[in-house]
Amino acid sequence: MTTFEYAPAPESVRPQIRERYGLFIDGAWTAAHADRTFTTIDPATENRLAEVAYASPEDVDRAVRAARKAYDKYWRKIKPADRAKYLYRIARAITERSRELAVLETLDGGKPIKESRDFDIPASAAHFFYHAGWADKLEWAVRAGRTPEPIGVCGQIVPWNFPLLMAAWKIAPALACGNTVVLKPAETTPLTALALAQIVQEADLPPGVVNVLTGDGATGAALVAHAGVDKLAFTGSTEVGKTIARTIAGSGKRLTLELGGKAAHIVFADAPLDQAVEGVVNGIYFNQGHVCCAGSRLLVEERVHDEIVARLTERIATLRLGDPLDKNTDIGAINSRAQLEKIEELVRSGIAEGATLVQAPCTLPGRGFFFPASLFVNVHQSHRIAREEIFGPVLSVLTFRTPDEAVEKANNTPYGLSAGVWTDKGSKNMWVAQRLRAGVVWCNTYNQFDPSSPFGGYRESGFGREGGVHGLYEYMAG
Numbered sequence: 001m002t003t004f005e006y007a008p009a010p011e012s013v014r015p016q017i018r019e020r021y022g023l024f025i026d027g028a029w030t031a032a033h034a035d036r037t038f039t040t041i042d043p044a045t046e047n048r049l050a051e052v053a054y055a056s057p058e059d060v061d062r063a064v065r066a067a068r069k070a071y072d073k074y075w076r077k078i079k080p081a082d083r084a085k086y087l088y089r090i091a092r093a094i095t096e097r098s099r100e101l102a103v104l105e106t107l108d109g110g111k112p113i114k115e116s117r118d119f120d121i122p123a124s125a126a127h128f129f130y131h132a133g134w135a136d137k138l139e140w141a142v143r144a145g146r147t148p149e150p151i152g153v154c155g156q157i158v159p160w161n162f163p164l165l166m167a168a169w170k171i172a173p174a175l176a177c178g179n180t181v182v183l184k185p186a187e188t189t190p191l192t193a194l195a196l197a198q199i200v201q202e203a204d205l206p207p208g209v210v211n212v213l214t215g216d217g218a219t220g221a222a223l224v225a226h227a228g229v230d231k232l233a234f235t236g237s238t239e240v241g242k243t244i245a246r247t248i249a250g251s252g253k254r255l256t257l258e259l260g261g262k263a264a265h266i267v268f269a270d271a272p273l274d275q276a277v278e279g280v281v282n283g284i285y286f287n288q289g290h291v292c293c294a295g296s297r298l299l300v301e302e303r304v305h306d307e308i309v310a311r312l313t314e315r316i317a318t319l320r321l322g323d324p325l326d327k328n329t330d331i332g333a334i335n336s337r338a339q340l341e342k343i344e345e346l347v348r349s350g351i352a353e354g355a356t357l358v359q360a361p362c363t364l365p366g367r368g369f370f371f372p373a374s375l376f377v378n379v380h381q382s383h384r385i386a387r388e389e390i391f392g393p394v395l396s397v398l399t400f401r402t403p404d405e406a407v408e409k410a411n412n413t414p415y416g417l418s419a420g421v422w423t424d425k426g427s428k429n430m431w432v433a434q435r436l437r438a439g440v441v442w443c444n445t446y447n448q449f450d451p452s453s454p455f456g457g458y459r460e461s462g463f464g465r466e467g468g469v470h471g472l473y474e475y476m477a478g
């Protein structure tokens with residue numbers, strides 16, 4: 001296949017990044033206890049971006065108290081229509097500052113600018129717009145005769161793969177339902193959460209309704225353990241999710257967990273193969289594969305295996321890897337050195353266990369954390385690369401012969417977050433989708449998201465839903 005060399009097209013906007021950021025508590029910026037800080041870098045260059053305050057248990061306590069006071073004093077009492085106005089303000093501010101936020105997201109986390117520009121930031125604004133619409137209509141979301149009641153103070157811990165979007169998924173429904181929030185962004189990607197705190201301040205929300213604490217796992221653990229928190233919402237690794245569930249067991253705190261995945265992406269021989277291959281590529285290489293619902297286990301009907309692998313091999317050779325700020329880049333930087341090492345270790349295990357690695361021919365930049373688009377053939381169900389979440393741009397290809405076998409293999413995983421099915425036959429699509437144990441099943445498409453559509457998992461992928469009416473229930477008492 002001929003590909004054209006594209007001239008560099010770097011994004012020219014450079015958002016203002018402060019030298020140092022404080023914690024956002026009770027509507028104001030404050031230094032952390034003992035003035036502790038940490039550094040966030042650009043994973044594409046390893047350059048330092050900013051010093052960020054590190055929240056200790058003392059800071060967690062201050063933030064939770066501020067959130068409690070704001071809950072009792074303002075937020076649970078104000079008219080729902082007024083809550084909506086604040087949410088609309090935040091949504092509009094995200095839209096107005098979308099270009100700056102997109103660049104910030106890409107700089108801090110390494111994802112391609114075309115993804116932060118066209119997906120992360122618009123989807124974040126959409127979540128605030130959607131939930132603003134619900135704020136004064138919640139009695140239509142609950143059973144007739146019931147009054148919608150908030151839960152109280154929500155501790156919300158988000159990961160680094162969709163930093164602003166995960167913050168929006170959590171904050172927007174919490175506020176719409178009348179709760180107040182303490183948000184803990186991930187240590188490698190704090191900058192858009194801090195920009196969101198600035199937006200919250202400019203939108204003039206009552207102090208303490210939204211608090212943002214930057215820090216690491218210990219900060220998150222202190223938030224989880226704090227007695228003043230009524231509800232916890234976590235997105236991240238299954239391991240930490242289990243720790244959180246153990247910590248709060250018996251405390252009466254409400255909990256939602258959105259954890260890992262190892263999604264099956266099923267392609268039948270009768271599928272439109274051109275579209276299916278595009279869907280598979282989008283399903284695994286989007287955001288360098290740092291996606292909990294990534295279609296990381298490709299199950300292809302045996303008689304089209306060779307053809308699909310040939311098409312995929314050709315297609316991944318055309319993906320452009322490099323500067324995440326270049327508008328033509330398809331594969332940006334891996335989020336951190338630790339994540340790169342995890343990917344490399346799992347890829348080595350795949351080779352050692354006998355699978356065959358196919359990689360896009362490309363030159364990796366000299367600095368920063370990068371990994372080429374990759375796929376494995378000759379994969380067995382027992383291989384680690386077929387069972388464990390890699391969370392990188394690595395696809396494992398397996399085969400099946402009958403629809404029954406496809407379903408059995410797809411469900412042979414401790415996870416259950418998402419799945420995809422490609423076939424030209426509508427009834428087969430429905431037959432398979434009904435049997436897949438996954439929270440979301442995409443038919444003849446992949447990675448479709450909408451604020452009105454609930455998202456969440458089964459088993460080791462967690463519980464609870466985010467988005468839609470179902471997501472609202474997670475932020476209402478009763």
Ligand code: NAI
Pocket residue numbers: 157158159160161184185186187215216217218219220221222224235236237238240241243244258259260261291292339342389390391
């Ligand atoms: P992680 O689960 O440690 O981090 C996610 C968030 O939880 C971060 O904000 C972190 O500071 C916080 N955290 C860490 N330990 C905590 C604790 N004990 N209590 C409360 N909060 C805590 O995930 P990590 O180490 O960054 O990534 C490891 C693997 O997890 C990835 O390779 C991937 O497989 C999976 N992962 C899944 C995500 C998803 O979207 N479901 C997102 C991020 C990671």
Ligand code: MG
Pocket residue numbers: 040041042043107108109187188189190
């Ligand atoms: Mg960073």
